[in-house]
Structure formats: structure tokens, C-alpha cells
Amino acid sequence: MPDKVFESKNKISTSVSYNGIEYILNLVEKESRDKSENFDETDKILLTAFARQVQTSLENERLHKEALLGERMQKEIEMAAAMQRRIIPQNLPEIKNFSIHGFNIPSLEIGGDYYDVVKLVNEKYLLIIADVAGKGVASGLLVNSLNAYLNAYLENHFELKDIARKLNKVIFQASTPEKYITAFVAILNPETSSLEYVNAGHNPIYLDKNGKLVKLDKGGIAFGMFNMDLPYESETIVMNKNDRILFYTDGITEAMNEIGDEYTDEKLEDFFLRNSSCDTKTFLNELVASIKDHTKDTPPHYIS
16 A cells, blocks of 8 residues: 555655765645645645655754763763772871872863872881873772772781782783773881882972982882783882972873973972972971962863
8 A cells, every 4th residue: 555655646755864864855636625736835834844854853862862961971071080089089198207188170171180198007107199191080989999999908017019910910900901090009017117119100209308208109110001920110219308209190290281381390309399398287388389370361270
């Protein structure tokens, strides 16, 4: 029956294309109350208008689905960002003979920056700052993985170099090939003022010893770059009363102004030495002000 209908000579057709598919609309056998009539120009205009409505409906359906998907993705991003905020400490522990402060300035994206200070059972403290390559949800999830693995290892006695080797393996297994984590992990003994550290591919951490800048860069490759049992080297330093140490990520040195100029390592080093006599809280406030003075109204990346 449908074939016979479409074989009729008394018909008009039009078509619309959408998303690579052509939709054909046919009107067959126009009838009035009394008899069959031929289609006229008005009928063709009405059919064309109807076809456009069909095309618009298809477009609206696609946009509605995309809006729902976008809303769902936004909620997931907000959840991932909330999880990331929870693992970055709001307050750092008080440490005998030391003053310590930290800050994190998030951008609109989910970043991969992370830091923490954890009191250990032997009255020592683990200090860590880390940065996942890139940004986005995947980076945020990898930061959470690092936090979970690290806390699991801290429950038992450990050697710093061994933890670095383990973190390299588990981060490799948890990440995609383009993702890895640079990190600076240290153990502070407040009684002896000694600091043992491993720098896993991270920016050199700055130590101000009597006005001289020392860069702490001993360690090994970033976590997750190779699925190999690579050795990590640690170094122990002893801090004197007026020594200062600055943990940071490249969110500071790569902070750009409106013409693309970065804050740079050199500017940070100079700022660190010129302001090392400030108390830690004032130092950080002044550093944030210096960065904002450089970037002006340029949207920030994650800064730690």
C-alpha cells in the first residue's frame, strides 16, 4: 500500500538535511470535501515551511541534549574541584621552632597543584608540594590518587627514598602517558632542625642561608614518567635559626601578564632574598601582591 501511494503522480516533495542525514517529506493525493485536487504553489510553500520546522525541531532536540550533558559535566567538574579543595589543608600544623604558612589560588580550571604537612608518629613532619602536568579533571583525580597513596604509606615506618620509588610506580599505573607528577617530599625533624628531602622532577626549592640562595634539587625523575624501579637520591640539610625555605610550583614562575610575559624564576629568586626577613605570613601576602601586580587582570593559573 505505501508503494502505491508514493507512485501517485499527484504529490509534492521537499527535503531537509541535518547532521549528515537527508529527510524527505512527501504530500500525496490532495483531497477536498468533494474531490481530489492538484497541489498548488501555496501547498509547496506550506510544505517547505513545515520542513523547516522539522529541521528546527531536530536542532532544538540536539541542543537540549547537549545542554543536559553540559550541565551534568559541570556538576562533575564542581564535585572534582570540591574533592581537590578538601585535600589541600586550610590550616597547617604548628611546629616547634618553626613558622609555616601556605596558600593556594585556584583558577577557573581544576588544577593539579597539591601541598600538605603531616605530623608523623615519631614527632617528625612530612612536607610535600606537588604538581600534575596539565590541568582538568584528570589532573585533579591524579592529585587525589597521590594523596591517598601517600597517606597509606605514612601509616608504616618508611624511608623517604623508598616512598619516592613506590609513588613513581603507583602514579604510573594510575595515570595516562601524558600525565605525571613533579613533587618535592621532605621529612622535617624539629628537634635537630634537619630536613631530608627528595626532589622528583620539581622546581628547585629555595633555601635562604644567611642571604645566600641554595637550590634543593637532589632526587630523581617526576613520578609516573616511567614504569621502572628507578633509584631516587635524598639529601639532608640542617637549618639554622634564621634560614628560610620556599616551597612553590610553576604556577608562580609561569604566571603571565596580559602580553604573555611570565613572572620567571629570576624574579621569584630576587623576591625571596629581598623579603626573607619578613615573617612567613607577611612574606606570602607580599608574594601574592607581587604576582598580582605582575599579572594585573590576567586570569590566574593555579598558584601554590
